[in-house]
Amino acid sequence: MRFRLSFAQGGSRRAVVWSIAQALDARQAALRNDSRAVSWTIEVDEARSQLVALPRRPDPRFDYRVAHLPASSHPTLAAIMARVAAPQPGERVWDPFCGCAAELIECSRLADALRLIGTDRDPQAIAAARANVEAAGLDPARVRIEEVDVYAGSPAKADVILTNPPMGRRTALAGGLHASLRRFVSHAARTLSPGGRLVWVTPAAQVTAAAGAAAGLRVRDHGSIDMSGMRVVLQEMRR
Ligand SMILES: C[S@@+](CC[C@H](N)C(=O)[O-])C[C@H]1O[C@@H](n2cnc3c(N)ncnc32)[C@H](O)[C@@H]1O
Structure with missing residues (x-):
């Protein structure tokens, strides 16, 4: 699975994304992504405390x-x-x-x-x-x-x-x-x-x-x- 993070409340939050990427890499290297080939967006909705997985359209x-x-x-x-x-x-x-x-x-x-x-x-x-x-x-x-x-x-x-x-x-x-x-x-x-x-x-x-x-x-x-x-x-x- 390849994915990028986005934030429901907006903003690119690069520092946060970077620290999440480092933490993921340390714990689960299989989740390392090539950002040119993502097929999913994981939307972080902090107001609702939930992650929503959205397929890229069109997904090949x-x-x-x-x-x-x-x-x-x-x-x-x-x-x-x-x-x-x-x-x-x-x-x-x-x-x-x-x-x-x-x-x-x-x-x-x-x-x-x-x-x-x-x-x-x-x-x-x-x-x-x-x-x-x-x-x-x-x-x-x-x-x-x-x-x-x-x-x-x-x-x-x-x-x-x-x-x-x-x-x-x-x-x-x-x-x-x-x-x-x-x-x-x-x-x-x-x-x-x-x-x-x-x-x-x-x-x-x-x-x-x-x-x-x-x-x-x-x-x-x-x-x-x-x-x-x-x-x-x-x-x-x-x-
Ligand atoms: C929820 S849809 C199926 C969706 C399908 N998986 C797809 O991705 O397109 C249910 C289907 O059941 C068919 N259907 C309803 N009653 C039926 C029956 N008695 N015999 C055969 N097909 C039936 C409908 O024409 C409809 O295409």
């Missing part, structure tokens, strides 16, 4: 993202989810609500010879996913992107199910958000191969954890995330 690691949708995952979230799922070479990875395919593309960076399957019922999402997959230079023989409903388009088995599912008002109105999340967890449990894992963000972590446990999955929460004002939990379920 996300150049593949030539198309996205209003509900698309922030690329850094997709990258984190892929790392939690930790795909292994040759595994079959399915994103049932793939949108613009950010999570699948992030997985492709972590292991060779993955078989990637993205499904979504929205034709605009499919067009965006195909454009991004092409921009990322993925081997078309190893990627399947299909316009299909989640329950009609599941692969027979998946080693990794990685997804940012729909959680908006329309889903809630269409039969209840909790009911649709529970239904999806039991479907995922049946689709996962032994040792497989579902990694996703859930707006109702207790509800989905209970559904996962009832389906025989081992559940682990990886902390909560603020997704543009909506609190979700990054949750993993293993078969």
Whole structure:
């Protein structure tokens, strides 16, 4: 990770930055930076006593993202989810609500010879996913992107199910958000191969954890995330 410091309350504060740089160098030399190649700004907000990590825009690691949708995952979230799922070479990875395919593309960076399957019922999402997959230079023989409903388009088995599912008002109105999340967890449990894992963000972590446990999955929460004002939990379920 390469970063520079900035101050929410303004000013370049060179003497402070210099002393922080020296202290970091002494304690953790791996964090030494080349200031010409930073990809993050760490904003020091003294009024709130917090550090905020802001990716540089555009961040060249996300150049593949030539198309996205209003509900698309922030690329850094997709990258984190892929790392939690930790795909292994040759595994079959399915994103049932793939949108613009950010999570699948992030997985492709972590292991060779993955078989990637993205499904979504929205034709605009499919067009965006195909454009991004092409921009990322993925081997078309190893990627399947299909316009299909989640329950009609599941692969027979998946080693990794990685997804940012729909959680908006329309889903809630269409039969209840909790009911649709529970239904999806039991479907995922049946689709996962032994040792497989579902990694996703859930707006109702207790509800989905209970559904996962009832389906025989081992559940682990990886902390909560603020997704543009909506609190979700990054949750993993293993078969
Ligand atoms: C939160 S977005 C996914 C964002 C995606 N990770 C991205 O980065 O673009 C949820 C997606 O689920 C899709 N969706 C909603 N209901 C669906 C269903 N029943 N079957 C398949 N896809 C569905 C929507 O079209 C939307 O693209």
